[in-house]
Amino acid sequence: VSADRALRGDLEDRADALEALLVHEREATDAYLLTERVRSDDDVSNRDDFLGMVAHDVRNLLNLVMLGLETIQPPQRKKPPAYVSAGKVRIQRYVARMNRLIGDLVDVTSIDAGKLAVEPVEADAAALMAEATTTFQPAAREKGISLSAEIPEGAMLAVFDHDRMLQVFANLLANAIRFTPSGGLIAVRVERIRGALRFCVSDSGAGIPAAKLEAIFERFWQVGKDDRGGMGLGLYISKCIVEAHRGRIWAESKPGKGSELYFTLPIPSSRRRRSRGK
Incomplete structure (x- = not known):
């Protein structure tokens, strides 16, 4: 009987120690996950800020390209050759496409962040x-x-x-x-x-x-x-x-x-x- 009591006491002590260890591990895991989440949120925020700045700067450059196209005029206001007019149209089309691609990337980032701007x-x-x-x-x-x-x-x-x-x-x-x-x-x-x-x-x-x-x-x-x-x-x-x-x-x-x-x-x-x- 005394041996059984000793064994039971030993098992209970081990169970208590295991429970305390599990509580400690859970707290450590929760703290780690919270730290990683904060770090991840910071990384996402930095990515979004960086993307926003890049998008703004690239769009400014594209606007300058369009402005430059408008200033291209043949001497004495003559009608430009057909290949020049066609080239301007192609450049305008490419600039418009780049603007759409930039806008799509910014929109996807806003969607992921739950910040898609809609004002109905x-x-x-x-x-x-x-x-x-x-x-x-x-x-x-x-x-x-x-x-x-x-x-x-x-x-x-x-x-x-x-x-x-x-x-x-x-x-x-x-x-x-x-x-x-x-x-x-x-x-x-x-x-x-x-x-x-x-x-x-x-x-x-x-x-x-x-x-x-x-x-x-x-x-x-x-x-x-x-x-x-x-x-x-x-x-x-x-x-x-x-x-x-x-x-x-x-x-x-x-x-x-x-x-x-x-x-x-x-x-x-x-x-x-x-x-x-x-």
Whole structure:
């Protein structure tokens, strides 16, 4: 009996020592993880600050390039040779693309930090759609694509950040132009649904396989390994912008029959109540 008591006491002492050790290890691990988290947060903050400064400086240089282009004039105001005009257009296009890439990187950083700036106000979504379509008419025309918009009469009020939603339209239209062959069709339309406006950008391109309809909205998604059209951020950023507006974005497609990309925007609550009462 005394031996059993001694053994039991020894086991209890060991259990107490193990429990105390576990408590100490847990406290040490928690302290280590907290230190690493603070260090990681500092690293991310420094990265974001650095990226912001670089983006600002690079954009300033790009603006100087554009300003320099505007000052290039032939002597005695003669019409410049065709190759000079074509060269200026190419440089402008490259500068615009670099600006978009910089903007995408800054936006992704803001999304990761939970700081994507969105300031929704009540405005006319039909006017926004018309502005986006008009902006991309030259690019569509240059590729031999017909770009049309079904713009309803009168205002279609919704709650959105104008610049951010123009960015969404730009990403959807740029993708549609990129994947639609010469002679193809792109159409933009909007309709009222319950509590929201639903927009659609459709094209007559090759379409998207069913297995990739959700993947196209992932970060860095590319059509293929040899795709060099961008970093694969446009649709991902568009998804984040639409969701920040409490909307939804998705794609529908049948291979060989084109694609339709949809997104929704909420309508003002006062109009929602009036529409229910009718």
